[in-house]
Amino acid sequence: MENKKSFQVFHTDTDAILDLNQFTEADFESASSDEKESMVQMHKSVSYWQDAWRRFRKNYVSMGALFVFILILLFSFLGPVFVEYSYEEQYRSAQKLGPMQYSETEQMVQKIIADGADAVYATSLKAGSLSAIKKGNWYFTWDKKTYAFTVEKTIEKATLVLDADGEVPVYLGKDKDWEDGAFEEITPVETTDTPAEDAQELVLSTKIFPHVFGTDSQGRDLLARCMYGSRVSIIIGIVAALIVLVIGALYGSISGFAGGTVDFIMMRIVDLIYSVPDVLIVLLLQVVLKAPLQAWFDSTKNPLINALGTLGVGIVSIFITFALLYWVGMARIIRGQVLQLKEQEYVTAATVLGASSTRIIRRHLLPNCVGQLIIQTCLQIPSAIFLESFLSYLGLGVSAPMASLGSLCSDAKETFLLFPYRLLFPAILLSLIVLTLNLVGDGLRDALDPRLKH
Numbered sequence: 001m002e003n004k005k006s007f008q009v010f011h012t013d014t015d016a017i018l019d020l021n022q023f024t025e026a027d028f029e030s031a032s033s034d035e036k037e038s039m040v041q042m043h044k045s046v047s048y049w050q051d052a053w054r055r056f057r058k059n060y061v062s063m064g065a066l067f068v069f070i071l072i073l074l075f076s077f078l079g080p081v082f083v084e085y086s087y088e089e090q091y092r093s094a095q096k097l098g099p100m101q102y103s104e105t106e107q108m109v110q111k112i113i114a115d116g117a118d119a120v121y122a123t124s125l126k127a128g129s130l131s132a133i134k135k136g137n138w139y140f141t142w143d144k145k146t147y148a149f150t151v152e153k154t155i156e157k158a159t160l161v162l163d164a165d166g167e168v169p170v171y172l173g174k175d176k177d178w179e180d181g182a183f184e185e186i187t188p189v190e191t192t193d194t195p196a197e198d199a200q201e202l203v204l205s206t207k208i209f210p211h212v213f214g215t216d217s218q219g220r221d222l223l224a225r226c227m228y229g230s231r232v233s234i235i236i237g238i239v240a241a242l243i244v245l246v247i248g249a250l251y252g253s254i255s256g257f258a259g260g261t262v263d264f265i266m267m268r269i270v271d272l273i274y275s276v277p278d279v280l281i282v283l284l285l286q287v288v289l290k291a292p293l294q295a296w297f298d299s300t301k302n303p304l305i306n307a308l309g310t311l312g313v314g315i316v317s318i319f320i321t322f323a324l325l326y327w328v329g330m331a332r333i334i335r336g337q338v339l340q341l342k343e344q345e346y347v348t349a350a351t352v353l354g355a356s357s358t359r360i361i362r363r364h365l366l367p368n369c370v371g372q373l374i375i376q377t378c379l380q381i382p383s384a385i386f387l388e389s390f391l392s393y394l395g396l397g398v399s400a401p402m403a404s405l406g407s408l409c410s411d412a413k414e415t416f417l418l419f420p421y422r423l424l425f426p427a428i429l430l431s432l433i434v435l436t437l438n439l440v441g442d443g444l445r446d447a448l449d450p451r452l453k454h
Contacts, residue, residue, distance in 0.1 A: 052371075052444075052447040052448050053447070055446070055447045056443050056444065056446075056447035059443040059446060059447070061439055061443070062439050062440055062442060062443025062444075062446075063443070064439075065435070065436040065437075065439035065440050065443070066436070066440050066443075068432060068436045069433070069436040069437065069440060072230060072234075072429070072432060072433055072436070073234070075227060075230065076227055076228075076230035076231040076234060077231055079223075079227040080224060080227050080228065083209065083221070083223060083224050083227065084209040085209070085211075085220075085221035085223070085224040086127075086221075086224055087220065087221075087224050087225045087227070087228035087229070087401065087402070087403055088220070088401035088402075089127035089128070089220065089221075090127060090128065090218045090219045090220055091103075091125065091126075091127055091215065091219040091220070091221070092124070092128075092131065092219055093105045093106075093124040093125065093131075093219070094106065094125075094211065094215050094219045094221075095215060095216075095217060095218065095219040096215065096216070096217055096419065097211050097214050097215040098214045098419075098421065099211070099212060099213055099214045099421055100210050100211070100212060100214075101211065101214065102208065102210070102211075105122055105124040105125055105175060106125065106208045108122070108159070108175070108178050109122050109125065109159070109205070109208055110208055111181050112159070112161055113206065113207065115181075116163065116165075116166070117161050117162065117163045117166075118142065118143075118162045118163060118164050118206070119142060119161075119162045119204035119205060119206050120159060120160065120161055120162070120204060120205055120206075121140070121159070121160040121202050121203070121204045121205065122158075122159045122160075122175075122205075123156075123157055123158050123159070124157050124159075124175055125205070125208075131156065131157050132154050132155060132156045132157065132158065133151055133154070133155045133158045133160070133172075134151070134154045135151055135152065135153050135154045136150070136151060136198070136199075136200065137149075137150050137151075137195065137196040137198055137199035137200070138150070138151060138195075138199055138200055138201070138202055139195035139199045139200075139201055139202070140162075140201060140202040140203070140204055141201075142162055142164070142204065143164070145193075146193055146194070146195060147162070147169075147170060147191040147192075147193075148191060148192045148193065148194060148195035148196065148199060149170065149189045149190060149191045149192070150196075155172065155174065156174075157174060157175040157176065158172055158173070158174055158175070159172070159173045159174070159175060159178075159183075160172055160189070160202065160204070161173065161186075162204060168186070168188045169191070170188070170189040170191050171186040171187060171188050171189055172186065172187040172189055173185070173186045173187070211223065213226060213421065213425050214419075214421055214422070216411065216412075216422060217415070222408075222421075222422065222425060225403045225408060226405075226408065226425055226426055226429055228402075228403055229403040229404045229405045229407070229408050229426060229429075230405060230429050230433065232398060232402065232403065232404045233385050233388060233389060233404045233405045233406070233430070233433065234381075234385070234433065236315060236318065236384060236385065236388045236404070237381040237382065237384040237385035237388070237437075238381060239319065240318065240319060240322040240326070240380070240381075240384035240387075240388075241377045241378075241380040241381045241384055242377070243319060243322050243323050243326075243327070244322055244326050244327045244330050244376075244377070244380050244384075245330065245373060245376075245377045245380075247323060247327040247330075247331075248327035248328070248329070248330025248331040248333075248334060248376075249330060249331075249334050249366060249369070249373060251266065251270075251327065251331040251334075252330065252331035252332065252333065252334030252335040252337075252338065253334055253335070253338050253361045253365055253366055253369070254266070254361065255267060255331065255335045255338075256334065256335035256336070256337070256338030256339045256342065256365075257338050257342055257357060257360070257361055257365060258357075259339075259342075263335075267332075267335070270328045270331055270332060273324075273325055273328050274328055276325060278321055278325050278326070278387075279391075281321050281324065281325060282317055282318060282321050282391060282396065283396070285317040285320055285321065286313065286314060286317055286396055289313060289316070289317055289320070290313045293313045293316055293317075294313055297313075313399070314391060314392075314396045314397045314398065314399065315388070315397060315398055317396075318384075318387065318388055318391060318397070322384065326380070326383075326384075329376070330373075330376050330380070333372055333376055334366075334369055334372065334373070337365075337368075337369045337372055338361075338365050338369070341364075341365050341368050341369070342365065346364060347360060347364055347365070350363075350364055371448035372448075374444060374448060375441060375444050375445045375448060378437060378440055378441035378444055379437075379438065379441040381437050382433070382434040382437040382438050382441075385405075385430070385433060385434060385437075386430075386434055388404060388406060389404065389405050389406030389409070389430055390406060391406065392404045392405075392406030392407040392410060393406045393407070393409055393410040394410070395410065405426045405427075405429055405430040405433075406430070408422075408425075408426035409423055409426050409427055409430070412426070
């Protein structure tokens with residue numbers, strides 16, 4: 001009698017008993033090709049950057065920060081196109097206005113337009129210290145028709161009104177005669193269709209653009225200044241970060257690839273630079289470089305150098321400081337990456353094939369450090385913006401009338417108790433820029449670091 005052993009398996013999850021004697025030999029036959037194919041789960045091949053973007057999108061905090069930063073970029077670079085004011089223009093009749101407030105002259109022009117006038121030219125609404133229609137020949141164009149006239153004597157604080165369908169199509173009024181919603185006295189203006197050869201053009205307005213953020217004590221629109229200030233701060237942060245990227249990546253890759261004595265000496269130089277106080281260097285550079293840099297800016301005709309000159313000697317000294325000091329952190333990180341990568345087989349193969357050290361660094365090592373390069377660059381931008389804002393707050397940053405967020409905060413600190421909005425708007429913008437860039441940098445670090453894949 002054949003003895004059969006009974007095999008039983010207990011399933012721990014369900015306490016069910018599986019009897020192996022119930023299976024036949026056919027149950028253990030190899031699977032066919034069709035059966036194997038049916039069990040294969042096909043996944044679409046994705047590149048490194050596609051995979052990083054997929055994981056970055058899952059980080060909702062970083063995606064939200066990126067969206068806010070894009071809005072700030074649109075506000076800074078496209079916003080001035082839709083605002084009628086410039087960051088440097090001073091409107092004497094609109095000093096110390098609160099958010100969405102209008103000056104007396106602006107209220108007067110709004111009332112004239114609301115009463116049916118087609119367009120208005122008010123000297124008090126023009127930028128600068130001149131507030132008069134001077135003696136001479138003038139003209140303006142409206143609805144494809146030219147109106148030319150002559151002013152016999154200079155009229156201070158005058159308002160020219162066009163009412164094409166009125167009994168008096170064009171008339172002049174003085175701001176001092178405005179009372180109870182009308183001019184007490186008006187002067188009709190005789191016009192012709194042909195302007196004189198020396199006639200100057202007037203540009204009439206059909207509406208008054210509001211001062212959304214208010215104005216400062218000099219009558220400059222705060223919305224326009226915040227837009228330009230954000231633009232300047234972001235550009236300075238990006239340029240400084242690129243300087244750090246180039247110098248730090250090259251220095252760190254050379255140090256890590258060379259190794260030995262060269263690496264030791266280069267890293268001791270990095271340790272020495274770490275001990276130098278950066279603010280002290282900026283102050284010293286301000287003293288030493290101010291005169292020669294200003295003379296260079298005044299004498300050159302290069303548009304790029306002239307653009308730097310408009311930012312001021314302080315900003316150039318900040319760029320020099322970043323080139324001298326702030327690349328050391330980037331250099332250390334890239335050196336650590338290169339020390340790991342240079343032991344890889346593809347680097348050994350390139351060396352055996354006779355590739356030069358420059359080619360190996362440029363074609364094999366730095367491209368494989370691109371994740372760390374992007375991460376550190378993104379995190380360096382808010383650091384540069386904060387340093388520029390701090391120095392501008394101390395009066396060592398951009399030169400007037402150019403504005404940055406730091407200089408706007410500095411201008412507002414003395415009148416903070418009376419006009420808190422002057423400090424709050426640039427401070428909130430600065431905080432949002434630094435915060436969003438830090439959050440985006442954190443998200444990129446999580447997305448681009450292969451050790452954090454899951």
